[in-house]
Amino acid sequence: MTKEKRVTLDDVASLAGVSAITVSRALRQPDVVSEKVRARVESAVRRLGYVPNPAARQLASGRSNVIGVVIPSVTNNVFADVLRGIYDGVGEAGYEIQLANTRYAPSLEENALRLFASQKPAGVIVTGFDQSDASADLLAGLACPVVQIMDHGPTPAQMSIGFSHFDAAVAATRHLIDQGYTRLGFLGARMDPRTQKRFNGFRQTAMLAGVYSERRVVTTPEASSVTKGAALLSDLLAIAPEVDAVFCNNDDLALGAVFEARRRRLSVPGELGICGFNDLEMMAAAEPPVTSVRTPRLEMGRRAIEAVLTSLAAGTRDTAAIDLGFEIVARESTARASTLLFHK
Template sequence: MKRPTLIDVGIEAGVSAITVSRALREPEKVSESLRERIAKAIDKLGYVPNPAASSLASNRSSIIGVLVPSFSNYVFADVLSGANSVIEKTGYSIQIGNTGYDPLTEEAMIRKFVSLSPVGLIIAGVDQTETSRNMLETVDCPVVQIMDSTDDPVDVIVGFSNFEAAAASAQHMVDQGYRRIAFVGTRMDPRTQQRMAGFESVMRQHQIYDPALFITTPQKSSVEIGRHLLAGLLDKVPDCDGVFCNNDDVAVGIGLECQRRNLSVPKDFGICGFNDLGTTSQMNPAITSVYTPRVEIGERAAQYILDRAAGGPQPDIRNIDLGFTLKKRASTLRSEAI
């Protein structure tokens, strides 16, 4: 049986093949009644767009590439959810790549995506290799870096300052009377390193910096690793009275280990997480965490690509900082517990 074509759909709907193509690729440019008529024709004929043919005709695929370092990290699941909510009702589709926090894997994936002539690219972070950066700067499509902040993006960046978010968290703990505060970090990717730097800047500012209070591991984050890291920390530095964690999994694990050791939180020990994924607010006591606008970041990144694809200009402000919110909860409100 012959596969139906755009021409067949146009005949069924009483419009030209060009109009059908426009309705599929840029539905906002076609009236609602016409979109409905074309949709009924597509359903009746069982038409499925041929992306290869479309790409050849326009010298551009319908793909928006998204490169993230992890599929299992809830942070990037939220970003993808936001991007998809913007893209799903258009004629474009998202293709996702997992770099596994490896710069060379990221480089290979960028090369693969560029070869597909994408509509746009969304990529986590600003720490690309020189080769990756060169490819991103020369690709003929909009590029959005996300979850970070820089004055020198490839095209535009949508995110927040990890440094400032960590510094605000550290300052809050100092304000609450904590003085022997540790930084506990896993994976140690560039965003975590920026958080560590922000934390360290506040410790030095208040002259309470102690290298023994910096506990890091290349292992990925988990509740279990949080428990183990706190146990090791307290064996090494028994007078530690608080921790700033690079993410919420670790903070929850530390909270559970405090319960096991009968450490009173926040009176004897303070805990602050990062990303505010939901688990921290459900702990008892609830754990302070930095809320990051992950879904909105995905939405803004995707919308920028759609706007550019429709012929819109590059914005005057290329560093789109959506900020962060320190969700102050019982785990650090020592002044209220005393």
């Protein structure tokens, strides 16, 4: 239980034979102090094991080293990957990630943004484009870099890094149609804004191809899960037994559908095609392997934090909407067409 006094800037300063403010500068803006002084300061810092006090720094400068991250869920694999990208990307840059969990509730999102705003954060990363008016105002009022992730659109608050959920659903639906499925169904859970966009892409594409029926759309406002996927497929089959393929909101549901089909001895892809969304690791390993839409989750996280750090280093506030795209990963679960794909 070391009871020594905390090492402060002054301690470093007197050891290095300079003033405290010079040490401060040597640490924060190394190019404005002379080579010689910088070396002396650095050696003194090492000798004493000096660690800056973030509270004092924040109080004096009016800025904090906190990068706020607003996500709707911490238990969702999708956000877990994004988070990993963020933590990987921030590395030892001296910033702290502060997580706020909105549980898909706009009011909690507002609370979180208000809290962040009061802390004068170094940066903010927020999920999606569909903020409430109050949240949008809070975002617009932030003086720091702001990155919206997980979605793509024409009017980001500052920067956005994501992909088009609508386009991804269109591509997935086309894939099902190309495989010869003609009575498409949709399984959806939660139905948050991005899920809704996927549904819209599905509906438009299926309608244009004449393979859409509203009877074959089964959704629930509850959270997504594998169990829910099985239940939704059961519901769908009860209502519309003619369905020959389902586009699932996400991979959890798709996996549940695969299990339910197996229980009912429905052959996949022969009698029922199943397509998921996100391409979680397990989809390739499933039996049969499940077609999904690969989304750049890790990269969104990494690029988002990079964008914040770059903007912070440059002192500029860019406006840019970056589309990282997606990829249809066709696997056996939808391989009805002659071009049957085999995956180990």
